[in-house]
Amino acid sequence: MGDFFNALGDIATNESAYRNAIIAAVVLMLAASGELVAEKAGTINISLEGMILGGAFAAAIGQHAFGSVWVGLLFAMLAGIVVAWVQANMSHRLPADQFVVGLVLNVLVLGVVGFLASEIEPETNIVGRVRIPLLADIPLFGPALFDQPWVLYLVYPVVPFVWWLVYRTRWGLEVRAVGEDPNAADVSGLHVNKLRRQTIYLAGLTAGLAGGYFLFARAGQFEDSLVGGRGYIAIAAVIFGGWTMKGTVGGCILFGLVGSFVLTIPSLGYESVDPAFLAMAPNVVTILAMAFFATRVRQPSALARPFLRGLK
Amino acid sequence: MSDLGTTSTTIDEERAEVVAQARERSRRGVTVEVIGLYVICISIALALAAILVAVTGGSWTAVYTAMLDGSIINSGRIGLTIGVATPILLVSLGTIVNGRAGLVNIGQEGQLVMGACFAAFAAARLDGPGPFVLVVAMLIGVVGGALWAGIAGVLRYWRNVPEVLSTLLLTTVAANLMGWGLRKEWLLLAPASGRANRNQVSEPLPDDTRIPRVTWFGNEFPISAIVAVLLAIVLAVVLGRSIIGFRLRMLGTNPGTAMRAGVAERRYGVAAMLVSGGFAGLAGGFMLAGGDFGNYQLVANFGAGIGFAGLLAALVARQRVLIVIFVAFVFGGLRTGSGFLRATGVSGRIADVVQGLLVLALLLPPAILYVRERRRALAATSARV
Numbered sequence: 109m110g111d112f113f114n115a116l117g118d119i120a121t122n123e124s125a126y127r128n129a130i131i132a133a134v135v136l137m138l139a140a141s142g143e144l145v146a147e148k149a150g151t152i153n154i155s156l157e158g159m160i161l162g163g164a165f166a167a168a169i170g171q172h173a174f175g176s177v178w179v180g181l182l183f184a185m186l187a188g189i190v191v192a193w194v195q196a197n198m199s200h201r202l203p204a205d206q207f208v209v210g211l212v213l214n215v216l217v218l219g220v221v222g223f224l225a226s227e228i229e230p231e232t233n234i235v236g237r238v239r240i241p242l243l244a245d246i247p248l249f250g251p252a253l254f255d256q257p258w259v260l261y262l263v264y265p266v267v268p269f270v271w272w273l274v275y276r277t278r279w280g281l282e283v284r285a286v287g288e289d290p291n292a293a294d295v296s297g298l299h300v301n302k303l304r305r306q307t308i309y310l311a312g313l314t315a316g317l318a319g320g321y322f323l324f325a326r327a328g329q330f331e332d333s334l335v336g337g338r339g340y341i342a343i344a345a346v347i348f349g350g351w352t353m354k355g356t357v358g359g360c361i362l363f364g365l366v367g368s369f370v371l372t373i374p375s376l377g378y379e380s381v382d383p384a385f386l387a388m389a390p391n392v393v394t395i396l397a398m399a400f401f402a403t404r405v406r407q408p409s410a411l412a413r414p415f416l417r418g419l420k
Numbered sequence: 421m422s423d424l425g426t427t428s429t430t431i432d433e434e435r436a437e438v439v440a441q442a443r444e445r446s447r448r449g450v451t452v453e454v455i456g457l458y459v460i461c462i463s464i465a466l467a468l469a470a471i472l473v474a475v476t477g478g479s480w481t482a483v484y485t486a487m488l489d490g491s492i493i494n495s496g497r498i499g500l501t502i503g504v505a506t507p508i509l510l511v512s513l514g515t516i517v518n519g520r521a522g523l524v525n526i527g528q529e530g531q532l533v534m535g536a537c538f539a540a541f542a543a544a545r546l547d548g549p550g551p552f553v554l555v556v557a558m559l560i561g562v563v564g565g566a567l568w569a570g571i572a573g574v575l576r577y578w579r580n581v582p583e584v585l586s587t588l589l590l591t592t593v594a595a596n597l598m599g600w601g602l603r604k605e606w607l608l609l610a611p612a613s614g615r616a617n618r619n620q621v622s623e624p625l626p627d628d629t630r631i632p633r634v635t636w637f638g639n640e641f642p643i644s645a646i647v648a649v650l651l652a653i654v655l656a657v658v659l660g661r662s663i664i665g666f667r668l669r670m671l672g673t674n675p676g677t678a679m680r681a682g683v684a685e686r687r688y689g690v691a692a693m694l695v696s697g698g699f700a701g702l703a704g705g706f707m708l709a710g711g712d713f714g715n716y717q718l719v720a721n722f723g724a725g726i727g728f729a730g731l732l733a734a735l736v737a738r739q740r741v742l743i744v745i746f747v748a749f750v751f752g753g754l755r756t757g758s759g760f761l762r763a764t765g766v767s768g769r770i771a772d773v774v775q776g777l778l779v780l781a782l783l784l785p786p787a788i789l790y791v792r793e794r795r796r797a798l799a800a801t802s803a804r805v
Contacts, residue, residue: 202787216776223769227476384600
């Protein structure tokens with residue numbers, strides 16, 4: 109046990125561990141910010157995983173074909189929106205169950221992307237680091253936050269922008285109303301399912317971006333195990349954060365830290381820990397975190413409840 | 421008077437006949453509409469997959485021919501398909517149970533792996549006559565799967581954790597636990613004498629603890645397939661004709677009513693999760709002892725997506741037990757069929773694409789019909805007003 113705490117101490121003072129943690133946390137943050145909006149409107153968007161994976165693959169194709177990271181990111185967002193389009197229209201125009209649709213989409217995207225990747229084999233590479241002067245000189249956290257692949261800096265505008273959308277615009281107010289009491293929202297003239305579809309498109313956009321970011325910042329080369337359940341952890345982060353942006357970002361950072369610290373443990377010379385436990389640690393921590401915090405927060409009242417006007 | 425009476429009867433009869441004819445016509449119309457919708461949706465799904473193959477330079481006719489050959493046409497392949505479909509069917513039976521209770525269990529893959537691990541552990545430790553060991557090991561597999569799903573059930577009802585997420589997250593945990601167990605000789609790893617060096621596999625089941633295989637019309641399959649179909653029938657009766665089934669359905673469709681009618685939400689909900697996981701665990705045990713998945717032993721990545729296939733089969737069959745038997749067979753066929761794809765030079769992953777597209781396509785018709793029905797009903801009410 110002493111060994112374990114020594115390891116924790118070593119990790120807590122290890123700069124590259126923080127750097128990796130932030131890289132891992134940002135993919136969660138980008139995806140979770142859109143997911144938060146969708147959940148605020150009443151959808152648990154399980155297809156987030158598929159959106160991220162689709163985004164990562166499209167980004168790879170974009171860079172492979174056009175040689176530009178920007179085109180890659182654009183493709184990534186489009187791919188996320190395509191997945192979102194299916195999810196939104198099947199669960200909020202037609203009355204298919206949102207979990208069913210989401211799950212099927214995850215399986216389908218994995219199949220399509222795996223198939224295409226084995227046929228095309230896109231070649232991509234990690235983008236270079238850009239150091240932001242002064243800010244990057246802060247000890248310990250500075251390099252993690254401000255000396256990173258430049259795509260990471262996208263998170264700084266995106267997350268506050270999504271927060272602004274939800275909490276400071278008319279649209280955001282309507283979205284929150286739809287998630288709390290769809291019947292009241294409907295009576296006051298809001299188009300409930302249309303608003304819900306829009307939030308899913310937004311989730312697709314940010315999740316696709318998350319996939320593209322992850323490809324360019326960490327993976328470098330596309331493979332179909334790239335996302336590996338991060339979408340589900342992002343959803344858990346929203347629940348952990350009690351459906352607030354602050355809490356969600358906190359959850360993403362926590363899960364990112366866990367995910368990267370377990371990767372750092374062997375490289376610091378603590379090889380006695382079985383890799384299986386390291387691999388499952390993020391999921392276990394996520395489940396435990398939800399078990400401790402999920403009862404203390406209030407979810408949007410109409411979460412995961414489909415809305416049908418009139419007769420039920 | 422009597423004249424009048426008879427005329428009015430004939431008029432009534434005539435009217436009744438006209439009404440009956442109209443009803444019959446509309447019923448036939450609706451059936452045609454339903455079948456037509458399904459045919460259209462399935463064709464679109466298959467066409468999309470074909471386009472995907474053609475775009476990437478493959479031959480889609482070769483792909484579909486190979487898949488048909490590999491799943492049903494070549495001799496003996498139907499038996500193989502039945503063997504593969506068996507665990508898929510069991511997993512979907514469990515999914516139907518939790519679906520009836522309004523719970524979304526999507527972690528069958530992990531529950532299946534856990535069941536297989538428990539069964540393998542028990543089979544390697546128990547002494548006694550083979551069939552006895554086999555039965556006990558399968559039951560222990562059921563317990564393993566049930567416990568794994570039970571975690572999610574307990575978290576759902578006592579800690580408010582959505583079971584959608586916890587079941588899924590637990591799947592990865594289960595896979596890693598198996599990987600860990602396969603590195604420890606006191607857990608699952610086979611003794612060094614029984615395996616190639618550094619191979620992480622469990623001890624193969626001895627001959628007499630394997631599930632017996634039968635041959636019908638040149639198709640060989642394990643008798644677990646028959647057990648699975650029998651279980652399906654039992655489940656259909658229990659869900660459709662018993663008080664327990666009724667209460668589960670009530671809990672799923674209207675928890676408020678269920679509460680007022682005295683259905684203990686936690687008890688029935690957790691029980692539904694346990695049963696669901698138990699079916700997945702049994703599927704894992706059958707995969708281990710059935711012989712259609714490797715050499716009667718655990719290997720890395722043992723689940724092979726069977727849990728997810730079973731889940732999808734239940735969703736496609738829209739929670740109806742007897743239809744699920746057919747769907748499970750189709751999904752089993754997609755897997756055995758994909759084994760023949762290597763000859764065509766197209767990646768075997770196209771089978772996953774076909775499966776996903778098919779599921780998505782099969783979700784559409786009921787949804788479309790529902791919307792149309794509602795629109796008609798609304799139009800009818802507004803016309804009356």
